[in-house]
Amino acid sequence: MSEDIDRIIQKSYEACALAGVKLTDKRKNVLVVLLGSSTPLSAYEIVERYKTQFGEMLPVMSVYRMLDFLIQEKLVHKLETASQYMSCAHIACDHQHETPQFLICDQCGSVKEIGIKKHIMAELERSIQSTGFTLAHQQLELHGVCKHCQDSSV
Ligand SMILES: [Zn+2]
Ligand SMILES: [Zn+2]
Numbered sequence: 001m002s003e004d005i006d007r008i009i010q011k012s013y014e015a016c017a018l019a020g021v022k023l024t025d026k027r028k029n030v031l032v033v034l035l036g037s038s039t040p041l042s043a044y045e046i047v048e049r050y051k052t053q054f055g056e057m058l059p060v061m062s063v064y065r066m067l068d069f070l071i072q073e074k075l076v077h078k079l080e081t082a083s084q085y086m087s088c089a090h091i092a093c094d095h096q097h098e099t100p101q102f103l104i105c106d107q108c109g110s111v112k113e114i115g116i117k118k119h120i121m122a123e124l125e126r127s128i129q130s131t132g133f134t135l136a137h138q139q140l141e142l143h144g145v146c147k148h149c150q151d152s153s154v
């Protein structure tokens with residue numbers, strides 16, 4: 001495990017202890033799988049990588065349950081439109097977690113998590129609701145081309 005992942009896992013244990021919940025070995029391993037990936041993964045991809053990394057084949061249903069736990073504890077985010085999962089970019093941060101939004105690169109598949117101020121989100125919701133539309137997810141997933149891909153295409 002890289003030092004970075006080590007540190008993030010340590011922080012995750014602390015966050016779970018603080019919340020009074022248990023980061024079991026398997027939950028922790030699922031998080032390690034996500035931390036080791038540069039792109040978000042589907043539950044099935046997590047099963048595959050888990051098997052490679054930890055030599056154990058997990059039923060996909062239990063992976064879903066572990067992901068639910070990790071999402072609940074804000075250690076993992078789900079990209080709703082793609083049904084993929086990624087580790088939170090701010091686990092080891094001390095600042096407050098803002099409403100996460102995602103910038104998805106259509107070329108390399110990397111996803112950047114950015115925070116949006118709560119009042120901007122509230123404003124957005126208000127203007128959506130004023131049309132009579134009911135919002136299912138409050139999460140923005142924006143597609144485009146990341147800085148890295150732009151730089152390497154010149
Ligand atoms: Zn996050
Ligand atoms: Zn942060």
Ligand SMILES: [Zn+2]
Binds near residue numbers: 108110146147
């Ligand atoms: Zn890219």
